[in-house]
Amino acid sequence: MPPLHPNSSPPNESASRAQLIQGLLFVRGSIHTVAKQKTVCLPTPTTHLQFAMATRIRPSSKRCAVIGGSGFLGRHLVEKLLDKGYTVSVFDIRQSYELPGVTFHQGDLCDKQALLTALQDVSLVFHCASPAPASDDKALFQRVNIQGTQTVLQACTEAGVQKVVLTSSASVVFEGTDIKDGREDLPYAKKPIDYYTETKIEQEKLVLKACDKEKGLLTVAIRPHGIFGPRDPQLVPILVDTARRGKMKFIIGDGSNLVDFTFVDNVVHGHILAAESLRPESPICGKAYHITNDEPVRFWDFMADILVGLGYAAPRYHLPYTLVYGLALLLWLLSLLLRPLVAFKPTFTPMRVALAGTHHFYSCSRAKQDMGYKPVISLKDGIRRTVESYPHLRHGA
Ligand SMILES: NC(=O)C1=CN([C@@H]2O[C@H](COP(=O)(O)OP(=O)(O)OC[C@H]3O[C@@H](n4cnc5c(N)ncnc54)[C@H](OP(=O)(O)O)[C@@H]3O)[C@@H](O)[C@H]2O)C=CC1
Numbered sequence: 001m002p003p004l005h006p007n008s009s010p011p012n013e014s015a016s017r018a019q020l021i022q023g024l025l026f027v028r029g030s031i032h033t034v035a036k037q038k039t040v041c042l043p044t045p046t047t048h049l050q051f052a053m054a055t056r057i058r059p060s061s062k063r064c065a066v067i068g069g070s071g072f073l074g075r076h077l078v079e080k081l082l083d084k085g086y087t088v089s090v091f092d093i094r095q096s097y098e099l100p101g102v103t104f105h106q107g108d109l110c111d112k113q114a115l116l117t118a119l120q121d122v123s124l125v126f127h128c129a130s131p132a133p134a135s136d137d138k139a140l141f142q143r144v145n146i147q148g149t150q151t152v153l154q155a156c157t158e159a160g161v162q163k164v165v166l167t168s169s170a171s172v173v174f175e176g177t178d179i180k181d182g183r184e185d186l187p188y189a190k191k192p193i194d195y196y197t198e199t200k201i202e203q204e205k206l207v208l209k210a211c212d213k214e215k216g217l218l219t220v221a222i223r224p225h226g227i228f229g230p231r232d233p234q235l236v237p238i239l240v241d242t243a244r245r246g247k248m249k250f251i252i253g254d255g256s257n258l259v260d261f262t263f264v265d266n267v268v269h270g271h272i273l274a275a276e277s278l279r280p281e282s283p284i285c286g287k288a289y290h291i292t293n294d295e296p297v298r299f300w301d302f303m304a305d306i307l308v309g310l311g312y313a314a315p316r317y318h319l320p321y322t323l324v325y326g327l328a329l330l331l332w333l334l335s336l337l338l339r340p341l342v343a344f345k346p347t348f349t350p351m352r353v354a355l356a357g358t359h360h361f362y363s364c365s366r367a368k369q370d371m372g373y374k375p376v377i378s379l380k381d382g383i384r385r386t387v388e389s390y391p392h393l394r395h396g397a
């Protein structure tokens with residue numbers, strides 16, 4: 001039986017009920033209905049039963065694109081979308097895997113023509129591409145996160161995309177000082193702590209401003225924090241590398257600072273819930289949502305759980321926060337000044353020290369209320385799954 005036309009947006013329950021009723025009225029012949037300026041061609045059924053089956057929600061009619069789908073979060077998102085019956089186009093600067101049901105489009109998101117090819121017949125776009133936060137290339141962040149996001153929005157409009165879900169970051173409100181149970185109405189950081197944060201703020205503003213029910217483009221931003229899980233290229237590898245170099249001995253501050261670490265499956269769940277809740281009448285249009293594990297944990301307990309789980313010793317000695325932050329600032333300035341002569345990347349950047357030594361945890365009650373969000377994997381299970389997924393990083397491996 002042929003699937004619904006791929007142009008059709010994922011039908012909601014009431015639409016499919018209406019289609020079923022139409023099916024009972026029209027026994028033969030095809031019906032063309034106009035939904036959101038796109039023609040939906042229903043198949044030509046021969047019996048009521050066949051028609052009813054043809055018009056049920058068919059997973060293959062869910063078509064979406066994941067920009068940044070080769071990355072850590074992007075790939076987990078793609079896998080979940082496939083599980084849920086979506087067909088996925090991945091757009092990324094690199095191709096890191098192959099999967100049935102996924103079409104890869106390799107390109108730079110600043111290239112509108114390349115994007116337009118990947119967005120053909122797509123009604124839902126997840127934008128989770130960004131340069132790695134560890135980079136200090138200001139021009140790259142501005143080009144990809146700001147100009148690139150403008151290009152993504154233009155391409156989405158031209159391609160007739162109806163929904164855009166942006167992966168923003170809870171860091172957009174973080175200025176290096178304590179945030180406890182922060183809500184989405186906190187102001188954007190006035191003095192963002194690095195170029196990554198500075199450009200993530202502009203990116204989020206652009207995407208939320210683009211939400212326009214009249215024009216048929218709905219947008220929402222998800223703000224995760226401290227994503228971890230299997231295949232993460234940042235958190236566990238940096239931690240293990242630091243431990244292997246004998247530098248994971250110190251706790252910055254008194255070690256009591258609470259932080260959100262969010263298991264990747266929960267972040268994916270938040271993205272998909274947002275996409276599926278995004279309708280013109282929904283309260284989530286044009287808004288930002290924190291998605292966390294809803295279990296703030298002491299930063300240094302989390303680090304210890306991962307390290308000990310992988311067979312390394314947990315940090316034990318305390319260093320004063322202000323001293324380490326000051327040193328990190330000095331090192332960062334030195335690295336800037338000496339850049340023309342020597343290139344070195346300090347492990348202790350001001351951002352990293354701030355993340356390691358302050359409270360930063362966020363409330364996800366808005367996501368619970370507006371989209372029924374609830375974490376699907378507990379922190380304990382997330383840590384266990386993560387540790388098990390890195391046998392090659394175990395002590396002595
Ligand atoms: N990881 C975390 O803890 C958090 C992440 N986020 C956000 O989540 C999103 C995903 O993060 P994460 O999965 O960790 O990051 P990754 O670096 O793993 O994934 C990002 C992907 O985007 C690609 N990309 C970069 N530049 C371009 C470009 N110009 N055109 C097309 N693709 C490009 C990257 O390629 P390449 O690797 O070659 O650069 C990579 O494949 C980001 O927006 C990030 O800001 C938010 C909060 C926390």
Ligand SMILES: CC(C)=CCC[C@@H](C)[C@H]1CC[C@H]2C3=C(CC[C@]12C)[C@@]1(C)CCC(=O)C[C@@H]1CC3
Pocket residue numbers: 225226227234235236238239242247248250252259260261347348352353355356
């Ligand atoms: C909650 C949150 C936003 C986490 C972000 C993840 C990374 C920024 C961290 C992953 C490993 C961390 C780490 C440090 C800082 C923050 C991370 C990079 C240190 C550099 C802090 C100072 C040390 O003693 C070594 C740490 C290595 C691991």
